[in-house]
């Protein structure tokens with residue numbers, strides 16, 4: 001029997017504090033007009049001090065568990081994706097496990113930044129098809145606001161990012177027509193330094209220094225143009241490879257959910273794929289770029305709005321630090 005992995009529940013959570021472009025205008029030399037024009041972002045959510053990505057992940061996980069109609073105790077494996085863990089180590093997977101009160105099940109952490117959810121989904125898909133686990137929680141969460149550079153030097157990055165979490169429950173499905181049809185994962189480490197947070201890192205002696213804390217290398221840095229150019233090329237490439245493998249064309253796609261990096265990127269991905277922009281899920285205006293969490297948040301919203309019908313083909317695609325990128329095709 002050919003078992004497929006199916007998404008049986010979704011959930012998302014963003015912290016209550018809303019930060020508008022006008023709020024950022026007070027901190028740095030930027031403007032609502034610049035941010036809207038260049039990124040499509042209007043507002044984003046920030047967690048309060050003391051709230052970590054594991055806390056947001058827990059809230060999203062609880063909603064996904066409820067929507068799947070299962071009990072917490074039914075979950076037999078956790079995969080957690082974040083670039084902003086509560087601690088340097090351990091990762092947030094075990095923290096989510098403890099918050100859910102689940103004893104001794106495995107918890108895996110995925111560190112693939114903006115592509116983290118697609119990598120995590122792919123791992124879950126393999127485990128389900130291999131019949132290793134039956135109810136996997138895949139959760140992606142970010143608390144990026146504490147480590148953004150709110151000075152003028154950091155304004156290219158600081159205006160883009162937000163905090164939030166999204167989760168899905170993955171289970172086996174014997175109906176071969178429904179479920180995750182494929183996942184495709186890619187990377188090119190030659191571009192690791194184009195979008196990264198360099199310090200602190202275990203390469204340096206000392207691990208932490210006063211100079212380091214005062215330097216810009218302790219913040220995420222990027223070559224925005226290069227990221228942009230690669231993102232609009234690699235996401236369509238990953239989608240086209242996946243469509244071809246499944247014998248589908250772009251006309252078969254009902255909803256495209258790209259990682260919400262920048263609305264101009266999403267629009268250009270639509271143009272490059274020749275898919276009507278109305279089929280592209282875009283919510284960056286309200287959340288900013290929530291890195292690994294952006295796709296599961298967008299998926300949860302689209303499902304709960306009732307826009308995804310039985311039999312619909314939903315395509316996910318992401319691009320980010322690494323560089324890493326990928327795609328997933330799901331029939332609902």
Ligand SMILES: CC(C)(COP(=O)(O)OP(=O)(O)OC[C@H]1O[C@@H](n2cnc3c(N)ncnc32)[C@H](O)[C@@H]1OP(=O)(O)O)[C@@H](O)C(=O)NCCC(=O)NCCS
Nearest residue numbers: 030031034038114155156159224225227228261262319320
């Ligand atoms: C960052 C990004 C929005 C910049 O947009 P852009 O159109 O490429 O803008 P430019 O790089 O041409 O910068 C234009 C000017 O705006 C300035 N600028 C940068 N950030 C600014 C801000 N927040 N407010 C006002 N001005 C800003 C720049 O300093 C530059 O000024 P200069 O011309 O005097 O040097 C865009 O490159 C981008 O979205 N890249 C991808 C980023 C991304 O998605 N990263 C995460 C990937 S998962």
